[in-house]
Amino acid sequence: MKNILFIVGSLREGSFNKQMAETAEKVLEGKANVSYLDWKDVPVFSQDLEVPTPAPVAAAREAVQAADAIWIFSPVYNFSIPGSVKNLLDWLSRALDLSDTTGASALQDKVSTVSLVANGGHDQAADIYRNLMPFIRTQFVDQMTTSRVNDSAWVDGTFVASEEVIADLNKQADALLEALN
Numbered sequence: 001m002k003n004i005l006f007i008v009g010s011l012r013e014g015s016f017n018k019q020m021a022e023t024a025e026k027v028l029e030g031k032a033n034v035s036y037l038d039w040k041d042v043p044v045f046s047q048d049l050e051v052p053t054p055a056p057v058a059a060a061r062e063a064v065q066a067a068d069a070i071w072i073f074s075p076v077y078n079f080s081i082p083g084s085v086k087n088l089l090d091w092l093s094r095a096l097d098l099s100d101t102t103g104a105s106a107l108q109d110k111v112s113t114v115s116l117v118a119n120g121g122h123d124q125a126a127d128i129y130r131n132l133m134p135f136i137r138t139q140f141v142d143q144m145t146t147s148r149v150n151d152s153a154w155v156d157g158t159f160v161a162s163e164e165v166i167a168d169l170n171k172q173a174d175a176l177l178e179a180l181n
């Protein structure tokens with residue numbers, strides 16, 4: 001079975017995107033192995049920090065390299081992608097060997113896809129990922145699932161994926177797995 005690395009783009013304990021990722025994990029049950037990237041300790045990027053590679057960055061790179069694909073579950077912040085996720089992707093986009101900054105990064109040719117849970121700005125954030133993911137040399141599977149936050153989630157903290165969203169997640173999982181064949 002293929003190994004898919006989930007990157008939850010929110011570090012919030014009760015994250016709705018985390019809950020969406022758990023729904024996608026169920027969709028992938030029996031079809032792929034899922035693991036979650038621990039990126040909470042990745043520092044704010046500075047070129048002055050690149051050598052030696054900070055341990056959380058090295059670990060994130062290793063996890064990405066070990067995976068067959070990455071699947072990002074992202075909130076929308078101010079109709080854009082969260083700065084924290086962009087920061088992580090900036091780190092991951094850097095060449096593994098800095099003597100040639102145009103050389104391969106941990107993301108080189110990695111199959112990638114993105115889902116979004118938010119209440120507004122899905123299209124704007126989707127467009128940013130649509131441009132960014134190929135730019136950082138991933139093989140982007142543009143079959144994005146987007147979901148609104150159900151009203152009750154704001155009260156009880158429980159994200160509920162609609163039947164339509166679950167169907168979309170199935171389509172996205174199939175497209176991702178097909179890209180890996």
Ligand SMILES: Cc1cc2nc3c(=O)[nH]c(=O)nc-3n(C[C@H](O)[C@H](O)[C@H](O)COP(=O)(O)O)c2cc1C
Nearest residue numbers: 010012015016017075076077078079118119120121
């Ligand atoms: C800085 C900031 C900007 C936000 N901007 C948006 C936005 O543009 N659209 C939106 O639907 N929600 C926005 N939100 C609300 C988030 O969608 C909400 O906090 C959501 O729960 C984040 O996803 P999570 O549950 O996975 O953490 C924003 C939240 C923050 C903290």
